Amino acid sequence: MNIIDIISKTKRSEELSDEEIKWLVNSYTSGETADYQMAAWLMAVCLNGLTERETVSLTLAMRDSGDILDLSCIDGITVDKHSTGGVGDKTSLVIGPVAAACGIKVPKMSGRGLGHTGGTIDKLESISGFRTELPFADFAEIVNTTGFAIISQSGDLCPADKKMYALRNATSAVDSIPLICASIMSKKLALNADCLLLDVKCGSGAFMKTQEDAEKLARLMERVGRAAGKKCRAIVTDMDSPLGNNIGNALEVREAVELLQGKVKGPLYDTCIDLAANMLELAGKGTIEQCTAMAEEAVSSGAALDVLRRTIAMQGGDSNICDDVSLLPQAKFSHEIRASRDVRIVAVNSEEIGMASLMLGAGRTVKDGDIDATAGIVMACGVGDNISMHAPLMTLYSSVCSDFSEAAVRAVRALTFEDI
Numbered sequence: 001m002n003i004i005d006i007i008s009k010t011k012r013s014e015e016l017s018d019e020e021i022k023w024l025v026n027s028y029t030s031g032e033t034a035d036y037q038m039a040a041w042l043m044a045v046c047l048n049g050l051t052e053r054e055t056v057s058l059t060l061a062m063r064d065s066g067d068i069l070d071l072s073c074i075d076g077i078t079v080d081k082h083s084t085g086g087v088g089d090k091t092s093l094v095i096g097p098v099a100a101a102c103g104i105k106v107p108k109m110s111g112r113g114l115g116h117t118g119g120t121i122d123k124l125e126s127i128s129g130f131r132t133e134l135p136f137a138d139f140a141e142i143v144n145t146t147g148f149a150i151i152s153q154s155g156d157l158c159p160a161d162k163k164m165y166a167l168r169n170a171t172s173a174v175d176s177i178p179l180i181c182a183s184i185m186s187k188k189l190a191l192n193a194d195c196l197l198l199d200v201k202c203g204s205g206a207f208m209k210t211q212e213d214a215e216k217l218a219r220l221m222e223r224v225g226r227a228a229g230k231k232c233r234a235i236v237t238d239m240d241s242p243l244g245n246n247i248g249n250a251l252e253v254r255e256a257v258e259l260l261q262g263k264v265k266g267p268l269y270d271t272c273i274d275l276a277a278n279m280l281e282l283a284g285k286g287t288i289e290q291c292t293a294m295a296e297e298a299v300s301s302g303a304a305l306d307v308l309r310r311t312i313a314m315q316g317g318d319s320n321i322c323d324d325v326s327l328l329p330q331a332k333f334s335h336e337i338r339a340s341r342d343v344r345i346v347a348v349n350s351e352e353i354g355m356a357s358l359m360l361g362a363g364r365t366v367k368d369g370d371i372d373a374t375a376g377i378v379m380a381c382g383v384g385d386n387i388s389m390h391a392p393l394m395t396l397y398s399s400v401c402s403d404f405s406e407a408a409v410r411a412v413r414a415l416t417f418e419d420i
Helices: 003-011 018-030 035-048 052-063 091-101 120-124 136-146 159-170 177-191 211-227 249-260 267-282 288-300 303-314 350-359 405-413
Strands: 079-083 106-110 148-152 195-202 231-238 333-338 343-348 376-379 392-398 415-419
Touching (some): 003 035, 018 052, 018 159, 035 159, 052 211, 091 106, 091 148, 091 288, 106 177, 136 148, 136 303, 159 177, 231 267, 249 267, 267 288, 333 405, 350 376, 350 405, 405 415
Protein backbone atom coordinates (compact mmCIF):
# COMPACT_ATOMS: atom_id res chain seq x y z
CA MET A 1 0.00 0.00 0.00
CA ASN A 2 1.05 3.58 -0.57
CA ILE A 3 -0.41 6.99 0.11
CA ILE A 4 -0.49 8.06 -3.56
CA ASP A 5 -2.82 5.21 -4.51
CA ILE A 6 -5.06 5.92 -1.52
CA ILE A 7 -5.33 9.62 -2.33
CA SER A 8 -6.05 8.80 -5.97
CA LYS A 9 -8.81 6.34 -5.10
CA THR A 10 -10.61 8.80 -2.82
CA LYS A 11 -10.15 11.54 -5.41
CA ARG A 12 -11.96 9.27 -7.91
CA SER A 13 -14.64 8.34 -5.31
CA GLU A 14 -13.45 4.73 -5.25
CA GLU A 15 -14.11 2.93 -1.97
CA LEU A 16 -11.09 2.14 0.20
CA SER A 17 -10.73 -1.24 1.88
CA ASP A 18 -10.60 -1.60 5.65
CA GLU A 19 -6.92 -2.53 5.33
CA GLU A 20 -6.15 0.61 3.32
CA ILE A 21 -7.87 2.87 5.85
CA LYS A 22 -6.12 1.18 8.78
CA TRP A 23 -2.77 1.54 7.02
CA LEU A 24 -3.47 5.22 6.29
CA VAL A 25 -4.32 6.04 9.91
CA ASN A 26 -1.38 4.09 11.35
CA SER A 27 1.14 5.46 8.86
CA TYR A 28 0.07 9.04 9.55
CA THR A 29 0.09 8.56 13.33
CA SER A 30 3.61 7.08 13.17
CA GLY A 31 4.90 9.86 10.89
CA GLU A 32 5.44 7.68 7.82
CA THR A 33 2.80 9.63 5.89
CA ALA A 34 3.54 13.36 5.79
CA ASP A 35 1.17 16.18 6.73
CA TYR A 36 0.89 17.39 3.13
CA GLN A 37 -0.08 13.91 1.95
CA MET A 38 -2.72 13.44 4.65
CA ALA A 39 -4.00 16.97 3.93
CA ALA A 40 -4.52 15.96 0.28
CA TRP A 41 -6.52 12.90 1.32
CA LEU A 42 -8.60 14.87 3.83
CA MET A 43 -9.48 17.44 1.16
CA ALA A 44 -10.47 14.63 -1.21
CA VAL A 45 -12.82 13.39 1.55
CA CYS A 46 -14.26 16.88 1.97
CA LEU A 47 -15.00 17.04 -1.75
CA ASN A 48 -16.18 13.46 -2.39
CA GLY A 49 -17.20 12.08 1.01
CA LEU A 50 -16.83 8.55 2.33
CA THR A 51 -19.22 5.62 2.30
CA GLU A 52 -20.77 4.56 5.59
CA ARG A 53 -18.53 1.48 5.66
CA GLU A 54 -15.44 3.64 5.12
CA THR A 55 -16.57 5.98 7.91
CA VAL A 56 -16.98 3.07 10.33
CA SER A 57 -13.56 1.73 9.34
CA LEU A 58 -11.92 5.15 9.75
CA THR A 59 -13.53 5.65 13.16
CA LEU A 60 -12.37 2.28 14.47
CA ALA A 61 -8.84 2.76 13.11
CA MET A 62 -8.64 6.15 14.84
CA ARG A 63 -10.02 4.64 18.08
CA ASP A 64 -7.44 1.86 17.94
CA SER A 65 -4.53 4.29 17.42
CA GLY A 66 -4.26 4.75 21.22
CA ASP A 67 -5.61 3.47 24.52
CA ILE A 68 -9.13 2.12 24.98
CA LEU A 69 -10.30 2.52 28.56
CA ASP A 70 -11.41 -0.47 30.60
CA LEU A 71 -14.43 0.67 32.64
CA SER A 72 -15.11 -2.75 34.14
CA CYS A 73 -13.94 -1.40 37.51
CA ILE A 74 -16.97 0.91 37.55
CA ASP A 75 -20.03 -0.74 39.07
CA GLY A 76 -23.24 -0.56 37.07
CA ILE A 77 -24.27 0.67 33.63
CA THR A 78 -22.04 3.44 32.27
CA VAL A 79 -23.47 6.12 29.99
CA ASP A 80 -21.45 8.81 28.23
CA LYS A 81 -22.88 11.93 26.62
CA HIS A 82 -21.35 14.10 23.92
CA SER A 83 -22.44 17.46 22.57
CA THR A 84 -21.19 18.77 19.24
CA GLY A 85 -20.81 22.16 20.93
CA GLY A 86 -22.54 25.48 21.05
CA VAL A 87 -22.92 28.81 22.81
CA GLY A 88 -23.96 28.60 26.46
CA ASP A 89 -24.02 24.79 26.36
CA LYS A 90 -23.55 23.78 29.99
CA THR A 91 -25.75 20.68 29.75
CA SER A 92 -23.03 18.24 30.88
CA LEU A 93 -22.82 20.06 34.23
CA VAL A 94 -26.53 19.37 34.73
CA ILE A 95 -27.39 16.06 33.13
CA GLY A 96 -24.39 14.18 34.54
CA PRO A 97 -25.51 14.81 38.15
CA VAL A 98 -29.17 14.25 37.23
CA ALA A 99 -28.51 10.89 35.57
CA ALA A 100 -26.17 9.81 38.39
CA ALA A 101 -28.81 10.70 40.98
CA CYS A 102 -31.15 8.33 39.13
CA GLY A 103 -28.79 5.38 39.49
CA ILE A 104 -26.51 5.22 36.46
CA LYS A 105 -22.78 5.93 36.20
CA VAL A 106 -21.61 8.86 34.09
CA PRO A 107 -17.83 8.80 33.44
CA LYS A 108 -16.99 11.69 31.13
CA MET A 109 -13.88 13.07 29.48
CA SER A 110 -14.22 16.54 27.97
CA GLY A 111 -12.14 19.10 26.17
CA ARG A 112 -11.30 22.77 26.31
CA GLY A 113 -12.97 25.41 24.20
CA LEU A 114 -11.55 26.88 21.01
CA GLY A 115 -13.21 29.78 19.25
CA HIS A 116 -16.80 30.78 20.05
CA THR A 117 -17.87 27.46 21.66
CA GLY A 118 -17.05 26.93 25.32
CA GLY A 119 -15.24 23.91 26.72
CA THR A 120 -16.59 21.96 29.69
CA ILE A 121 -13.11 21.65 31.23
CA ASP A 122 -12.66 25.44 31.15
CA LYS A 123 -15.99 25.88 32.90
CA LEU A 124 -15.15 23.41 35.65
CA GLU A 125 -11.73 24.96 36.21
CA SER A 126 -13.43 28.24 37.09
CA ILE A 127 -14.34 26.50 40.37
CA SER A 128 -11.56 27.17 42.87
CA GLY A 129 -9.32 24.10 43.30
CA PHE A 130 -11.20 21.87 40.85
CA ARG A 131 -8.84 19.30 39.29
CA THR A 132 -9.56 17.95 35.82
CA GLU A 133 -6.31 16.02 35.36
CA LEU A 134 -6.62 12.87 37.46
CA PRO A 135 -5.17 9.35 37.34
CA PHE A 136 -7.66 6.85 35.95
CA ALA A 137 -7.92 5.07 39.32
CA ASP A 138 -9.03 8.31 41.01
CA PHE A 139 -11.47 9.02 38.19
CA ALA A 140 -13.04 5.56 38.57
CA GLU A 141 -13.24 5.93 42.35
CA ILE A 142 -15.15 9.21 42.03
CA VAL A 143 -17.58 7.70 39.51
CA ASN A 144 -18.16 4.70 41.79
CA THR A 145 -18.73 6.99 44.79
CA THR A 146 -20.86 9.81 43.38
CA GLY A 147 -21.95 8.37 40.05
CA PHE A 148 -20.41 11.21 38.03
CA ALA A 149 -17.04 12.73 37.18
CA ILE A 150 -15.58 14.83 34.36
CA ILE A 151 -11.86 14.92 33.62
CA SER A 152 -9.77 16.27 30.74
CA GLN A 153 -9.04 13.93 27.89
CA SER A 154 -5.93 11.77 28.24
CA GLY A 155 -3.17 12.34 25.72
CA ASP A 156 -3.08 8.58 25.13
CA LEU A 157 -6.60 8.44 23.71
CA CYS A 158 -6.94 8.69 19.92
CA PRO A 159 -3.57 10.23 18.97
CA ALA A 160 -4.61 9.86 15.32
CA ASP A 161 -7.54 12.19 15.88
CA LYS A 162 -5.35 14.74 17.65
CA LYS A 163 -3.01 14.92 14.64
CA MET A 164 -5.76 14.79 12.04
CA TYR A 165 -7.94 17.43 13.72
CA ALA A 166 -5.04 19.89 13.96
CA LEU A 167 -4.36 19.34 10.26
CA ARG A 168 -8.04 19.69 9.32
CA ASN A 169 -8.24 22.93 11.28
CA ALA A 170 -5.19 24.33 9.45
CA THR A 171 -6.35 23.33 5.96
CA SER A 172 -10.08 24.21 6.00
CA ALA A 173 -11.06 20.55 6.13
CA VAL A 174 -13.28 20.70 9.23
CA ASP A 175 -16.75 20.80 7.66
CA SER A 176 -16.99 17.22 6.40
CA ILE A 177 -19.70 15.05 7.98
CA PRO A 178 -17.73 11.76 7.72
CA LEU A 179 -14.64 13.40 9.23
CA ILE A 180 -16.64 15.08 12.01
CA CYS A 181 -18.30 11.74 12.78
CA ALA A 182 -15.00 9.83 12.88
CA SER A 183 -13.37 12.47 15.08
CA ILE A 184 -16.17 12.50 17.65
CA MET A 185 -16.95 8.80 17.65
CA SER A 186 -13.34 7.59 17.83
CA LYS A 187 -12.88 9.46 21.13
CA LYS A 188 -16.23 8.37 22.51
CA LEU A 189 -15.61 4.72 21.61
CA ALA A 190 -12.15 4.92 23.20
CA LEU A 191 -13.79 5.99 26.47
CA ASN A 192 -15.74 2.74 26.10
CA ALA A 193 -18.95 3.38 28.09
CA ASP A 194 -21.82 0.91 27.70
CA CYS A 195 -24.19 3.50 26.23
CA LEU A 196 -23.66 6.74 24.35
CA LEU A 197 -26.01 9.70 23.95
CA LEU A 198 -25.08 12.22 21.25
CA ASP A 199 -26.43 15.77 21.40
CA VAL A 200 -26.11 17.18 17.88
CA LYS A 201 -26.53 20.95 17.96
CA CYS A 202 -28.16 22.71 15.00
CA GLY A 203 -28.36 26.42 14.23
CA SER A 204 -26.39 29.65 14.11
CA GLY A 205 -24.22 28.78 17.12
CA ALA A 206 -23.44 25.21 16.04
CA PHE A 207 -21.11 23.58 13.51
CA MET A 208 -24.19 22.12 11.79
CA LYS A 209 -26.11 25.17 10.56
CA THR A 210 -29.01 23.34 8.88
CA GLN A 211 -31.46 20.72 10.11
CA GLU A 212 -30.60 18.52 7.13
CA ASP A 213 -26.87 18.44 7.94
CA ALA A 214 -27.54 17.93 11.64
CA GLU A 215 -29.81 14.97 10.90
CA LYS A 216 -27.21 13.47 8.54
CA LEU A 217 -24.51 13.69 11.18
CA ALA A 218 -26.81 12.35 13.91
CA ARG A 219 -27.90 9.30 11.93
CA LEU A 220 -24.33 8.54 10.78
CA MET A 221 -22.97 8.70 14.34
CA GLU A 222 -25.76 6.42 15.54
CA ARG A 223 -24.93 3.83 12.89
CA VAL A 224 -21.20 4.02 13.60
CA GLY A 225 -21.78 3.60 17.34
CA ARG A 226 -24.03 0.60 16.83
CA ALA A 227 -21.56 -0.94 14.37
CA ALA A 228 -19.01 -0.73 17.19
CA GLY A 229 -21.36 -2.65 19.50
CA LYS A 230 -22.62 0.25 21.61
CA LYS A 231 -26.14 1.29 22.56
CA CYS A 232 -26.17 4.66 20.86
CA ARG A 233 -28.71 7.41 20.27
CA ALA A 234 -28.34 10.83 18.67
CA ILE A 235 -30.73 13.73 19.27
CA VAL A 236 -30.75 17.02 17.34
CA THR A 237 -31.22 20.05 19.61
CA ASP A 238 -31.53 23.76 18.87
CA MET A 239 -28.59 26.15 18.91
CA ASP A 240 -30.13 29.07 17.01
CA SER A 241 -30.21 30.91 20.34
CA PRO A 242 -27.73 30.57 23.24
CA LEU A 243 -28.66 27.73 25.55
CA GLY A 244 -29.72 29.48 28.73
CA ASN A 245 -28.99 33.07 29.68
CA ASN A 246 -25.31 32.86 30.68
CA ILE A 247 -22.39 32.61 28.25
CA GLY A 248 -18.89 32.34 29.75
CA ASN A 249 -17.15 29.91 32.06
CA ALA A 250 -17.94 30.86 35.68
CA LEU A 251 -21.23 32.38 34.52
CA GLU A 252 -22.29 29.05 33.01
CA VAL A 253 -21.34 27.12 36.14
CA ARG A 254 -23.49 29.56 38.07
CA GLU A 255 -26.50 28.94 35.82
CA ALA A 256 -26.04 25.16 35.98
CA VAL A 257 -25.97 25.27 39.79
CA GLU A 258 -29.01 27.53 39.87
CA LEU A 259 -30.87 25.07 37.64
CA LEU A 260 -30.04 22.22 40.02
CA GLN A 261 -31.17 24.46 42.90
CA GLY A 262 -34.56 24.67 41.17
CA LYS A 263 -34.22 28.36 40.26
CA VAL A 264 -33.94 28.02 36.45
CA LYS A 265 -36.66 26.83 34.08
CA GLY A 266 -37.26 27.35 30.38
CA PRO A 267 -35.42 25.95 27.32
CA LEU A 268 -32.21 25.07 29.22
CA TYR A 269 -34.11 23.08 31.84
CA ASP A 270 -36.27 21.37 29.20
CA THR A 271 -33.24 20.37 27.11
CA CYS A 272 -31.37 19.01 30.13
CA ILE A 273 -34.36 16.96 31.33
CA ASP A 274 -34.88 15.55 27.83
CA LEU A 275 -31.23 14.57 27.44
CA ALA A 276 -31.05 13.04 30.92
CA ALA A 277 -34.25 11.07 30.30
CA ASN A 278 -32.78 9.65 27.10
CA MET A 279 -29.62 8.62 28.97
CA LEU A 280 -31.74 6.83 31.55
CA GLU A 281 -33.84 5.07 28.94
CA LEU A 282 -30.71 3.91 27.10
CA ALA A 283 -29.51 2.43 30.40
CA GLY A 284 -32.76 0.50 30.80
CA LYS A 285 -34.29 2.57 33.61
CA GLY A 286 -37.77 2.65 32.11
CA THR A 287 -39.86 4.28 29.40
CA ILE A 288 -39.03 7.80 28.27
CA GLU A 289 -42.02 9.08 30.28
CA GLN A 290 -40.85 7.29 33.43
CA CYS A 291 -37.28 8.50 32.91
CA THR A 292 -38.46 12.08 32.41
CA ALA A 293 -40.28 11.94 35.73
CA MET A 294 -37.18 10.49 37.41
CA ALA A 295 -34.99 13.28 36.01
CA GLU A 296 -37.40 15.98 37.16
CA GLU A 297 -37.53 14.42 40.65
CA ALA A 298 -33.71 14.35 40.82
CA VAL A 299 -33.72 18.14 40.39
CA SER A 300 -36.72 18.99 42.57
CA SER A 301 -35.53 16.78 45.45
CA GLY A 302 -32.01 18.23 45.46
CA ALA A 303 -30.47 14.79 44.79
CA ALA A 304 -28.74 15.93 41.58
CA LEU A 305 -27.31 19.02 43.29
CA ASP A 306 -25.91 16.75 46.01
CA VAL A 307 -24.18 14.61 43.37
CA LEU A 308 -22.56 17.72 41.92
CA ARG A 309 -21.56 18.92 45.41
CA ARG A 310 -19.86 15.62 46.28
CA THR A 311 -18.17 15.34 42.87
CA ILE A 312 -16.73 18.86 43.13
CA ALA A 313 -15.37 18.06 46.60
CA MET A 314 -13.77 14.79 45.45
CA GLN A 315 -12.13 16.59 42.52
CA GLY A 316 -10.61 19.15 44.89
CA GLY A 317 -13.01 22.01 44.21
CA ASP A 318 -14.89 24.35 46.52
CA SER A 319 -18.23 22.54 46.84
CA ASN A 320 -19.69 25.51 48.76
CA ILE A 321 -20.50 27.05 45.37
CA CYS A 322 -23.47 24.66 45.27
CA ASP A 323 -25.01 26.67 48.11
CA ASP A 324 -23.55 30.10 47.37
CA VAL A 325 -22.81 30.85 43.71
CA SER A 326 -21.25 34.20 44.67
CA LEU A 327 -18.16 32.17 45.63
CA LEU A 328 -17.46 31.68 41.92
CA PRO A 329 -15.00 34.15 40.34
CA GLN A 330 -16.48 37.61 39.85
CA ALA A 331 -15.63 40.00 37.03
CA LYS A 332 -13.90 43.31 37.78
CA PHE A 333 -15.78 45.17 35.06
CA SER A 334 -19.29 45.08 33.65
CA HIS A 335 -21.36 46.93 31.09
CA GLU A 336 -25.14 46.84 30.77
CA ILE A 337 -26.75 47.28 27.34
CA ARG A 338 -30.28 48.70 27.27
CA ALA A 339 -32.86 49.00 24.52
CA SER A 340 -32.93 52.34 22.71
CA ARG A 341 -36.64 51.95 21.83
CA ASP A 342 -39.58 49.58 22.30
CA VAL A 343 -38.74 46.40 20.37
CA ARG A 344 -39.51 42.71 19.98
CA ILE A 345 -36.60 40.24 19.77
CA VAL A 346 -37.03 38.35 16.48
CA ALA A 347 -33.78 36.36 16.47
CA VAL A 348 -30.50 35.93 18.34
CA ASN A 349 -27.40 34.92 16.37
CA SER A 350 -25.70 32.52 18.78
CA GLU A 351 -22.37 32.51 16.99
CA GLU A 352 -22.12 36.31 17.14
CA ILE A 353 -22.99 36.31 20.84
CA GLY A 354 -20.27 33.70 21.32
CA MET A 355 -17.76 35.81 19.39
CA ALA A 356 -18.62 38.87 21.49
CA SER A 357 -18.02 36.77 24.62
CA LEU A 358 -14.68 35.64 23.19
CA MET A 359 -13.70 39.30 22.69
CA LEU A 360 -14.31 39.85 26.41
CA GLY A 361 -11.81 37.08 27.26
CA ALA A 362 -14.16 34.11 27.75
CA GLY A 363 -12.65 32.07 24.91
CA ARG A 364 -9.36 31.44 23.16
CA THR A 365 -8.28 31.91 19.57
CA VAL A 366 -5.23 29.61 19.88
CA LYS A 367 -5.20 26.18 21.47
CA ASP A 368 -3.14 27.01 24.56
CA GLY A 369 -4.29 30.61 25.01
CA ASP A 370 -5.38 32.03 28.35
CA ILE A 371 -9.01 32.66 29.20
CA ASP A 372 -10.73 34.91 31.72
CA ALA A 373 -12.96 32.67 33.84
CA THR A 374 -15.11 35.66 34.84
CA ALA A 375 -15.75 36.97 31.32
CA GLY A 376 -18.95 36.53 29.38
CA ILE A 377 -22.47 37.74 28.76
CA VAL A 378 -25.73 37.38 30.67
CA MET A 379 -28.74 37.73 28.41
CA ALA A 380 -31.79 39.56 29.76
CA CYS A 381 -33.92 38.80 26.71
CA GLY A 382 -34.74 35.98 24.33
CA VAL A 383 -36.52 35.36 21.04
CA GLY A 384 -40.11 36.57 21.17
CA ASP A 385 -39.62 38.91 24.12
CA ASN A 386 -41.04 42.43 24.04
CA ILE A 387 -38.51 44.89 25.47
CA SER A 388 -39.42 48.40 26.57
CA MET A 389 -37.15 51.37 25.87
CA HIS A 390 -34.30 51.56 28.44
CA ALA A 391 -34.97 47.98 29.65
CA PRO A 392 -31.84 45.76 29.81
CA LEU A 393 -30.94 43.54 26.87
CA MET A 394 -27.77 41.99 28.29
CA THR A 395 -24.80 42.62 30.57
CA LEU A 396 -21.17 42.11 29.51
CA TYR A 397 -18.54 40.99 32.04
CA SER A 398 -14.74 40.86 32.01
CA SER A 399 -11.70 41.15 34.23
CA VAL A 400 -9.26 41.72 31.34
CA CYS A 401 -11.27 44.12 29.19
CA SER A 402 -12.47 47.46 30.58
CA ASP A 403 -13.40 48.99 27.21
CA PHE A 404 -16.60 47.24 26.19
CA SER A 405 -17.35 49.36 23.11
CA GLU A 406 -16.29 46.91 20.38
CA ALA A 407 -17.77 43.81 22.05
CA ALA A 408 -20.98 45.70 22.81
CA VAL A 409 -21.47 46.65 19.16
CA ARG A 410 -20.98 43.03 18.08
CA ALA A 411 -23.31 41.72 20.78
CA VAL A 412 -26.12 44.13 19.85
CA ARG A 413 -25.72 43.28 16.16
CA ALA A 414 -26.38 39.65 17.08
CA LEU A 415 -29.97 40.62 17.94
CA THR A 416 -32.63 41.08 15.28
CA PHE A 417 -35.35 43.53 16.36
CA GLU A 418 -38.72 44.69 15.13
CA ASP A 419 -40.44 47.80 16.43
CA ILE A 420 -43.56 47.47 18.56
